[in-house]
Amino acid sequence: MKKDEKVIVGISVGDLNGIGPEIIIKAYEDNRSLELSTPVIFASGKTMQFFKNYFKSKINFFSIDSPEKVVHGKVNVVNVWKESVKIDFGKESKKIGEYAIRSLEAATNALKKGSIDVLVTAPINKHNIQSEKFNFPGHTDYLAKALNGKSLMFMVAGDLRVGLLTDHVPLKDAAKHITEKLVREKITTVTNSLKQDFGIGKPRVAVLAINPHAGDNGVIGKEDDLVLRPALEKIRNEGSLVYGPYSADSFFGSNNYKSFDAVIASYHDQGLIPFKTIAFGGGVNYTAGLNKVRTSPDHGTAYEIAGKGIADENSFVQAIYTAIKIFKKREEYNYYSKNPLKKASK
Template structure:
């Protein structure tokens, strides 16, 4: 039986030829990491033993057949498969991609069934996971469908939070996808997340322009004036503190971002380049808008250093701590939403 006082963190193992298993092992080599939560790794005992031996780790894994068999105080490994797996560090391998998806699907199933409390995903290779059965650009879109949510990629690091109107789409298509309905949907997701997941009662949000200099009054594109500005004005009229569009080129360098609880970028690199420049190695990718909590580190498989024992686990650790904190914040938000008189005004 699951103990309510101990948060169970499900972990999908990611690409086995990348650094995922290494950063998982490094995170849980410190026994103090088991004080906050109980980990459940979805992989196989054999493959995790291989990584333990390769990295000369003293970590002890506890093999179980189902997340229902979890033992607190142990680093649990659910045997999603039992056959041996050939590991070739740094190599993109279609078969390895299949194992990463098997791990993800098993972990997601456990999350949906409340057998784990939160999900933390190690990095996958977005190319070798593609198949007739799995046709998603990454974790975010898969989880949105699996959990019937409207997801938003939310990069967080301390007080810096960057969300995206469009995420893993080609740049040439990004502007065409930004319309009133999308902007309203994403801003609603951000506002809700800031309140229930981060405890911010009246969030203040900045939105970056679609075009250079936010269009320069139509000189460099009309999308900002025709689509973005009127939609943001409509959202402000509803009582939300939403501002912009701001010119993206100077927004972060001038430290203007520090005046807001979240920044919404129009497309992937507009938001993630400054975010990772400011916080690389310490940031967390959080999927806002879902009924369950999912986080991941802010980096990829890092094939170039896989197997060398030099991967930095900081971002993965932070992903775990962030998932735990958001889970607690959500429980508190739900409690005080049902019992408003018990909340003490700040």
């Protein structure tokens, strides 16, 4: 991509009864946002027109039949469906879940073909999307299969980056999933992402313990001493700057996280609670480990405020900007990887 070319941002519309369409509209109401990238929303012109009228927005949509017909300087909408959709704000609906998946699948196909450069996903309801054809706990797992990658949920807010060893699994099963192989895979994914997606040459990574106080020498669980600590020591001896396991209860409150380029939590809430406490409303969920770039806001469908016009679009806007930055940083990394002498003389 040349420096003057705009990044094409594909957007899956998410749950239409949630706040997704509202934050998409708010993100692109200001035409200045079109100077940096070109949006392509996967829904339908008719559906997005409904939301424009409902929220009394001045945004103008440009309907196209395929992402290959994108027009720069416009807020493009690919007509994934043509029929009218009944919107019932704040209500969970199986039918609405089907539209969310149709949008996601169309956007993912466009991403695979290169018709769009990056994918930003609006929030879905993990319950109403389930079917015989779609049986994934969320975007991350679906995209890992669709793009043949080892995905990792990577929460990003400025210099704060939090990854997970286990994500959408019941807490009672989290420790069972943590093996040396998994630890190695996740650390490799995080380290590679820090290098190619964020431009950090020698990343420092902290890993949080599985048990309280890292098990207290086996008094509060043996998993840290038997699995996590030996795995980290092996990886560290191979040259990676990986440290831990650290007791999770004081790690963020003491600002210890600021000494590292990324933190890997052992399970979902261990990492997501402090992240969202520090960065809520401005954080981004980035799917690391794939050959394509996908981001999303750090919140869900927010049914309780859907249709009220009060949803904050900042996290979605940050998801757009983060996707663009990572896409450009990855292009730069790939270029200099192939031309190391040019990097040396830069």
